[in-house]
Amino acid sequence: MKKREKLSLYTLALILIFTITGSTNALSQNYDPELAAKYGADDYGMKSYTFVILRTGPNKTEDKDLLAELFRSHMENINKLSKEGRLIVAGPMGKNKKQYRGIFILDTQSEEEAREMLKGDRAIAEGIFEADLFTWYGSAALSAYLEVHEKIAKRNP
Numbered sequence: 001m002k003k004r005e006k007l008s009l010y011t012l013a014l015i016l017i018f019t020i021t022g023s024t025n026a027l028s029q030n031y032d033p034e035l036a037a038k039y040g041a042d043d044y045g046m047k048s049y050t051f052v053i054l055r056t057g058p059n060k061t062e063d064k065d066l067l068a069e070l071f072r073s074h075m076e077n078i079n080k081l082s083k084e085g086r087l088i089v090a091g092p093m094g095k096n097k098k099q100y101r102g103i104f105i106l107d108t109q110s111e112e113e114a115r116e117m118l119k120g121d122r123a124i125a126e127g128i129f130e131a132d133l134f135t136w137y138g139s140a141a142l143s144a145y146l147e148v149h150e151k152i153a154k155r156n157p
Contacts, residue, residue, distance in 0.1 A: 041140035050114035051136035059127030073122035
């Protein structure tokens with residue numbers, strides 16, 4: 001390799017290193033330690049949650065009064081956990097072949113804690129839904145979604 005080509009490659013490498021280092025420094029300049037602490041973020045701005053998939057359970061009751069009562073309990077537990085800041089995301093799923101009914105993302109430290117939180121939901125406790133729980137690692141800022149949602153919803157469920 002000619003001396004001139006080596007110099008060009010060396011220069012290009014230095015430019016890339018400075019560009020990458022500069023980009024990294026620019027990103028870290030945006031870091032807000034108070035905001036990170038508020039949302040429980042690790043060094044990557046992330047944290048662990050419990051991701052819950054609700055699917056159709058074994059209880060196939062057709063008692064309309066009982067179903068109304070169980071779904072009322074379901075919504076009450078969702079609202080309670082949301083007000084406590086423990087339920088970060090919830091929502092139903094459209095019809096599908098796997099019989100998935102909805103999802104939750106819970107701000108928890110463990111699966112046991114998540115199961116305790118779901119005990120208040122009679123639709124799960126009585127088998128209308130079954131809950132599959134998974135540890136999920138996502139942005140710690142996810143709970144900021146709740147603050148915004150409160151401001152854009154005309155009605156609460």
